[in-house]
Amino acid sequence: MSDDSVSKLQQAATEQTESLQEYDIVVVGAGLVGAAFALQMARNFTARVDSDVRVGKIALLEARPMAEQAELFATVFDPQVVAVTAGSQQWLDTLGVWQASADRACPYHRMQVRDGEGTGCIEFDAAEVQRANLGHIVENSVLRASLMAAISAQANIDLYCPDVVASLQKDGAIITVNLQNGEQLNTPLVVAADGANSQIREQMGFELRTWGYEHTAITATLKTQKPHGFTARQWFAPSGPLAFLPLRATPQEDSAGGHYVSIVWSQTPQQAARLMALDEIAFCRELTLTSEGALGAIESVSERLQFPLTQRHGVDYVQAGVALIGDAAHTIHPLAGQGVNLGFSDARVLAEELERALEQGAGLGGLATLKRYQRRRKPDNLAMMATMEGFKRLFEREELPLRLLRNIGMSGLNRLAPLKNSLIRQAMGML
Numbered sequence: 001m002s003d004d005s006v007s008k009l010q011q012a013a014t015e016q017t018e019s020l021q022e023y024d025i026v027v028v029g030a031g032l033v034g035a036a037f038a039l040q041m042a043r044n045f046t047a048r049v050d051s052d053v054r055v056g057k058i059a060l061l062e063a064r065p066m067a068e069q070a071e072l073f074a075t076v077f078d079p080q081v082v083a084v085t086a087g088s089q090q091w092l093d094t095l096g097v098w099q100a101s102a103d104r105a106c107p108y109h110r111m112q113v114r115d116g117e118g119t120g121c122i123e124f125d126a127a128e129v130q131r132a133n134l135g136h137i138v139e140n141s142v143l144r145a146s147l148m149a150a151i152s153a154q155a156n157i158d159l160y161c162p163d164v165v166a167s168l169q170k171d172g173a174i175i176t177v178n179l180q181n182g183e184q185l186n187t188p189l190v191v192a193a194d195g196a197n198s199q200i201r202e203q204m205g206f207e208l209r210t211w212g213y214e215h216t217a218i219t220a221t222l223k224t225q226k227p228h229g230f231t232a233r234q235w236f237a238p239s240g241p242l243a244f245l246p247l248r249a250t251p252q253e254d255s256a257g258g259h260y261v262s263i264v265w266s267q268t269p270q271q272a273a274r275l276m277a278l279d280e281i282a283f284c285r286e287l288t289l290t291s292e293g294a295l296g297a298i299e300s301v302s303e304r305l306q307f308p309l310t311q312r313h314g315v316d317y318v319q320a321g322v323a324l325i326g327d328a329a330h331t332i333h334p335l336a337g338q339g340v341n342l343g344f345s346d347a348r349v350l351a352e353e354l355e356r357a358l359e360q361g362a363g364l365g366g367l368a369t370l371k372r373y374q375r376r377r378k379p380d381n382l383a384m385m386a387t388m389e390g391f392k393r394l395f396e397r398e399e400l401p402l403r404l405l406r407n408i409g410m411s412g413l414n415r416l417a418p419l420k421n422s423l424i425r426q427a428m429g430m431l
């Protein structure tokens with residue numbers, strides 16, 4: 001071999017070593033769930049530091065560039081919001097990210113659920129369970145920006161963004177994550193937080209159960225004539241539920257004294273296509289009709305987004321060296337606003353189980369450890385999915401006896417304080 005060829009081979013080997021990084025955990029996806037999980041684990045690693053334990057290192061991979069989005073949504077509303085339960089809020093507070101979101105988070109003190117086809121109504125009030133509020137409505141981008149700010153201050157997280165996984169290889173207890181930019185990351189544990197269409201779930205051969213909801217959700221921000229009164233409102237019609245979620249005004253809008261709500265309007269795909277095609281005036285007219293004029297005249301202030309809704313559930317959330325969390329493990333109908341809250345619980349519980357493994361000197365990617373996470377999370381996630389499916393089916397039935405039963409049931413439940421209080425606590429993530 002010529003000297004030239006040897007030196008080329010040596011250079012290639014050096015480049016390969018330089019592009020091969022070792023991490024304790026590789027998290028794929030810096031959505032709300034992946035970012036919160038990475039932050040919790042980074043804090044756990046730092047807290048364990050003593051003289052002979054090195055700080056664990058985390059790689060966080062994200063496909064979408066972030067900076068422009070954060071700047072954009074500092075002044076205008078993000079049409080995508082989540083209802084954050086008190087349980088999730090507490091956790092985000094311990095992570096030090098809640099305060100940074102708080103001035104854009106709108107508390108809701110009451111929740112009204114109406115049967116759009118009848119007179120049934122049930123109202124939940126935070127005062128009934130001696131709480132200041134039932135939860136907060138927060139724009140996704142606001143929460144994400146707070147998480148990313150905390151992550152950038154964390155020395156043991158390396159953010160790869162924008163970066164996408166090209167492939168994964170398992171070699172014994174080590175997984176090599178090959179990035180599209182040619183870099184390679186070696187790790188004992190890959191945490192897939194890459195959302196509903198998870199590439200990692202697909203590549204690693206996880207089995208998935210899916211049920212089409214036959215619904216598409218439309219989201220948008222609206223300006224309303226009357227104040228929302230810090231109340232989340234939901235109308236159930238046979239074609240799907242409509243939610244009005246109260247918002248805090250952005251600094252810009254605040255001076256104009258506007259009242260704002262975010263809507264999630266789930267409809268059959270045909271109805272959703274029709275609604276998406278309407279002009280602003282006709283769309284707002286339909287909204288006023290369905291919401292029974294509860295907040296007076298309505299004006300649209302954002303683009304409309306649409307999301308086809310599918311229920312997904314991983315048969316397993318884990319295999320040796322890989323764990324699915326958040327929407328990568330399960331997706332549910334947004335009608336009860338629980339998706340991200342379930343994802344946060346996944347992230348918190350997985351971090352707890354990994355912490356326990358570290359204390360016992362066990363490896364992070366061990367199947368027994370990961371299975372403990374799966375055992376703790378699956379029943380809750382499945383129970384919530386079954387409840388949402390039941391709600392959806394109950395409200396789409398149009399037969400008169402069922403409508404009457406629904407109305408009587410809702411009004412009856414409204415008077416049953418103990419059962420109602422238990423429902424409120426469950427919805428708040430406090431049980």
Ligand SMILES: Cc1cc2nc3c(=O)[nH]c(=O)nc-3n(C[C@H](O)[C@H](O)[C@H](O)COP(=O)(O)OP(=O)(O)OC[C@H]3O[C@@H](n4cnc5c(N)ncnc54)[C@H](O)[C@@H]3O)c2cc1C
Nearest residue numbers: 029031032033063083194195326327334337338339340341
């Ligand atoms: C209309 C609607 C309303 C909702 N309302 C609520 C609500 O009120 N309350 C609630 O709790 N939940 C709600 N949800 C659900 C909630 O939005 C989701 O459960 C939550 O956002 C999921 O977060 P995630 O981090 O798991 O996934 P995602 O938010 O999907 O994040 C995944 C991230 O991974 C990145 N990614 C994907 N593939 C790769 C790859 N190969 N490499 C690197 N990065 C990758 C993506 O860019 C993304 O940033 C709603 C959902 C919808 C559709």
